[in-house]
Amino acid sequence: MSITHNSLKFKTNKKNSYFLLLGHFSFVVLFIFSILFFKERIIFSDSAFQFFKIINFEKINIEASRYGAILPQLPVILALKLGASLKCLTILYSVSFILIYYIVFLTCTYLLKNLTAGLSVIFVLILCISQSFFHPVTETHQSLAYSVLFYAILQYSGFQHKIIQMLLATAVMILSFLTHPVAVYPTIFIIGYVAIDKKQLRSFEPYFLFLMIGGLAIAKVFLTNENSYEGRFFSELLNSPSIILDLPFAYSTKFFIKRIPGLYFWLVILELALIVYFILKKEYVKLTWQLASSFFFFIITLLTYNQGDADMMMERAFMPLALFTAIPLLKEIVERSDKNKFIKIAFLTVVIIGSFIRIHSQGERFSERTRFSEQLLSKTAQLPNRKFIIERVDLGDKYPISWAHSFETLILSKIEKELPTQTIYPANDLTKLSKYTQDVNDVFLGADFWLEWEIDGLNPRYFDLPTNYPYKVIKISELQPH
Numbered sequence: 001m002s003i004t005h006n007s008l009k010f011k012t013n014k015k016n017s018y019f020l021l022l023g024h025f026s027f028v029v030l031f032i033f034s035i036l037f038f039k040e041r042i043i044f045s046d047s048a049f050q051f052f053k054i055i056n057f058e059k060i061n062i063e064a065s066r067y068g069a070i071l072p073q074l075p076v077i078l079a080l081k082l083g084a085s086l087k088c089l090t091i092l093y094s095v096s097f098i099l100i101y102y103i104v105f106l107t108c109t110y111l112l113k114n115l116t117a118g119l120s121v122i123f124v125l126i127l128c129i130s131q132s133f134f135h136p137v138t139e140t141h142q143s144l145a146y147s148v149l150f151y152a153i154l155q156y157s158g159f160q161h162k163i164i165q166m167l168l169a170t171a172v173m174i175l176s177f178l179t180h181p182v183a184v185y186p187t188i189f190i191i192g193y194v195a196i197d198k199k200q201l202r203s204f205e206p207y208f209l210f211l212m213i214g215g216l217a218i219a220k221v222f223l224t225n226e227n228s229y230e231g232r233f234f235s236e237l238l239n240s241p242s243i244i245l246d247l248p249f250a251y252s253t254k255f256f257i258k259r260i261p262g263l264y265f266w267l268v269i270l271e272l273a274l275i276v277y278f279i280l281k282k283e284y285v286k287l288t289w290q291l292a293s294s295f296f297f298f299i300i301t302l303l304t305y306n307q308g309d310a311d312m313m314m315e316r317a318f319m320p321l322a323l324f325t326a327i328p329l330l331k332e333i334v335e336r337s338d339k340n341k342f343i344k345i346a347f348l349t350v351v352i353i354g355s356f357i358r359i360h361s362q363g364e365r366f367s368e369r370t371r372f373s374e375q376l377l378s379k380t381a382q383l384p385n386r387k388f389i390i391e392r393v394d395l396g397d398k399y400p401i402s403w404a405h406s407f408e409t410l411i412l413s414k415i416e417k418e419l420p421t422q423t424i425y426p427a428n429d430l431t432k433l434s435k436y437t438q439d440v441n442d443v444f445l446g447a448d449f450w451l452e453w454e455i456d457g458l459n460p461r462y463f464d465l466p467t468n469y470p471y472k473v474i475k476i477s478e479l480q481p482h
Contacts, residue, residue: 018345019115019334022352023105025124030098033133033363038094040134040366043411045312047137049447051093052407055080056459066139067123068146068179072096086462087415097136101125104145117152117329118346118425121145123326126355127247127270128319130263130362131312138234138316143180144323147187149326154194154298166205170212175215184217185300186323189293193328194287207335243306251308252301256318263358266351273328286328294324370412379412379479381420385472386465387444389433392426394476395427401426403447410444414462430473442467 034041046063053061056291058080060073078090080244101121109118124144125133132138150172159165176183178376188210195206247253260268269439271294292471301317308314333344380388393402402408403426410423425445427433436443444453455465 016115016334018341019119019348022108022345023109023115023118023122026126026352026356027102027105029099030101030125031095033356033359034094034098034175035091037134037363037366038091039370039412039415040363041136042090043370043408044134044366045404045408047135048402048408048411049404050137051090052411054093055086055089055462058459061437063137064181067135068142068175069139070134071101072142075099081460085415087412090411090415093215094136096143096468099252100142101145104149108149111160113153114152114155115334116327117148117155119330119334120148120151120323120326122147124319124322126352126359127326128264128267128315129355130296130315130358132316132319133359134310134363135316136334136368138313139180140182140316140319142188143176143183144320145178146176146189146325147183148327150176150187151190154190155198163203164209165283169209171208173213174216177213177220181217181220182320184213184298186214186295186320189297189324190327192289193286193475194291196289197331204224230472243303247299247302247306250302250306252303252305252314252317255305255308255311255314257301263315263323264318266354267325269350270325270329274325274332277332281332290324290328294321297321297324312461316383331468335420373409373412374401374416375477376417376424376479377416377422379410379481380424381421381473382480383412383472384466385469386420386422387469387471388422388447388474389427389430389437389471390424390474390476392428395426406447407444410465423465424474425471433471436471437473438470443471445471 021199024083043048050061050063054073054076058077059068060077060235062069076093079089081091082218086323091469105121108114108121127143132141150169151166153169153172156165162358173187176187191206191213192211194202195201200206212402243250256264274290275287278284278290297320298318305314309317380386392401395405406423410421413419413422423444425433433445436445444455444458444463445451446453455463455467458465
């Protein structure tokens, strides 16, 4: 890669040092949160299932052809091969995602000398996030971080040869898209915004990149099975003309509006500040592109998720809005003028700390769910079966019980030294599972879409369930306290 020698030296002035300090501070907090809430981040829902498969099969796990997800798994695979404990692996998996984002932050700020991009990585990770922090395996986070890196590459002026810059930008753009197809929206926005900012609207480069990302998006739509997870959402989008008039009453619209005073408060404030700034500076082309890109993505998201989804997934769907606002606003704050620099830094600090408080509060609520599962496991530990079935209604609705509860309890029991390895399967209909409770069996019940797993096929280093007992149906009211 032909980058000038000076690119390796980040020239800082006093103003930049404050912004850099804020950036490093933010990642220190993210690392602390990823350790403090490692159970809440990894031992729940999709994260638990994917982590279980990594540990059980001792290899990389890819879901829905999202190959960018490989990177955070590499430290776990290495530690797994070295014989690390399951608790250590769980913590490492939680931390590995933040490590990837920190590497992107360091690359943007020090190698590509772009503070705007570095701080934007932080903002896309915390600005529109509450529950989504506890769903790290959703590839949207990674895709947005790679999109910010794509922006930093396009803005960097230290490449000796333009072809090197274009090849590197194209590679990162493809990585972002392969990580999650939502990358098509922030990528298109970034290409246009950089072209406007650098006065490249008559150049070949932005249009080449537009064609590349457009081709990837079209190929994705046509090659995706309509019955797959992504295919169902594509179908919703393709059917959008028939529901556009009902959009004000859609679940997605109500979800977003309801959270404007809370989760999306700072997003709205920052967007209004950006609009005012562009108007005062008469940057009408930038303003038009930013508003058009944000509005288009917003409408597409409302249409795609009009029927709703779990709150965690709905929250994730709107995450790219943070990028549309953060990159242009931070560019103006960080790069344009030294005037009122301490006010700017103080304002960004308030936004970041406020976001961390929101994430921590959500973590405390999720910790109650973890403690509930641990208390349940401490009661079932007195029974010899170690394989249990419980009616989902008996678990109540105080804490969110996911479809992956059997995997969650398996992992959770294993990382607690005072507990034997156990699993608790949540059943909607006990009568359909009677064969597992009547006779001794060597079956581990996973999820509805992949119910039977042979216990002998589980990784014996970590999952040692008994094969000489049947499943036992339990009721919380009948369990004795430990």
